[in-house]
Amino acid sequence: MTTSVQQAIAALPVPREWLWDVVVRPRRRTLGIEVASDGGVLFAVPADADPVAVADAVRSRLPRLAREVRRRQGRPAEPVKDLIGGTSFSYLGRRHRLKVIPAGPAALSGEERRVRLYRGWLESPRAGTTGEEARRITEWYMACGNRWLSARMPSLASRIGVAPGPVGARDLGRRWGAREQDGSISVHWALMQLPPALVDLVLVHELCHLREAGHGAAFRREVQLALPGADALERWFADEEPHLWRGAVRPR
Known part of the structure; x- marks a missing residue:
């Protein structure tokens, strides 16, 4: 065959x-x-x-x-971050500067290890390696993404007329979205750096697959009905996605 x-x-x-x-x-x-x-x-x-x-x-x-x-x-090389104070990180289209919190006597407490947005800064406690610090930041993106996606999904699913399973943010390798056999939907955590309209584009793409498995004319009609400006959003997405940070960092 x-x-x-x-x-x-x-x-x-x-x-x-x-x-x-x-x-x-x-x-x-x-x-x-x-x-x-x-x-x-x-x-x-x-x-x-x-x-x-x-x-x-x-x-x-x-x-x-x-x-x-x-x-x-022709895409550029995958972005690599320096985990130093002032490095820019985006969440839902807004940029935040990194504030590295020095390790101290209380560094073993869960609260001290937590990455968070605070007063416009992305605070990240210092860890033993940049790899560990990067892992904590990606886990923060996943946790925030899970909450945002769960709140966003019902209105999009209602617009398309489907009943998906749970939705979540995780590492999908080179894919941006995935529809599982049980109807659940996953998006790459790196998408949470994009403006909401572009995250919606990926969600709608996967939701439309609940109605049309392929990418033919019927699928395109479903996407256009759910997002009338889908063509422009796809061009915008194509410009933005090569610049998304996927967790690569420079060692200290």
């Missing part, structure tokens, strides 16, 4: 310089296309995929896929 699908895609006007592959994922019901950070393309197909149907679907998406590949190939 994989070979026949590869042959069908190879017969399309796919640019020769592209690095692409086909993988069979038995749980999939429709074609999935994943573009890696370096511009490589992965076509994920069901076990019973029809090569002709897959080729037709890929052909219809080639212009948009080409734009995404070019964007990924």
Whole structure:
């Protein structure tokens, strides 16, 4: 099956310089296309995929896929933070400067170790390593994200007419959002750095997958109905997401 699908895609006007592959994922019901950070393309197909149907679907998406590949190939290096006083961190589109709290005799208490927003500063107690400090900050993003997402989800789900499971922020690797088999939805914690409208875009994307599994015309209609300005938001998101901090820090 994989070979026949590869042959069908190879017969399309796919640019020769592209690095692409086909993988069979038995749980999939429709074609999935994943573009890696370096511009490589992965076509994920069901076990019973029809090569002709897959080729037709890929052909219809080639212009948009080409734009995404070019964007990924030209994206900047992943941001790396210096965990020193004054370093900028964003939460829901607002920037906050880092205030490093020196370790002291009370540093073993839970309250002393807590990262928090306080009077416009992101306070982070000093830890033994920058890796530990980065972990605490990412956990803060997850905790704040879980609360914000849980409060935001009902209105978006009602707009689309779906009943999702729980929603939460976690590390999704190279993905920004995920819809699980039980209907729960996850978004990458790094998205909590973005303005709310762009977080909504990812949430709506995943919620619309509860109605349409693929990314075809029916799915696009669902997204446009839920977010009439989705095209402009997607362009904005494409500009912003390469600059999101994912937890990389410089050692002291």
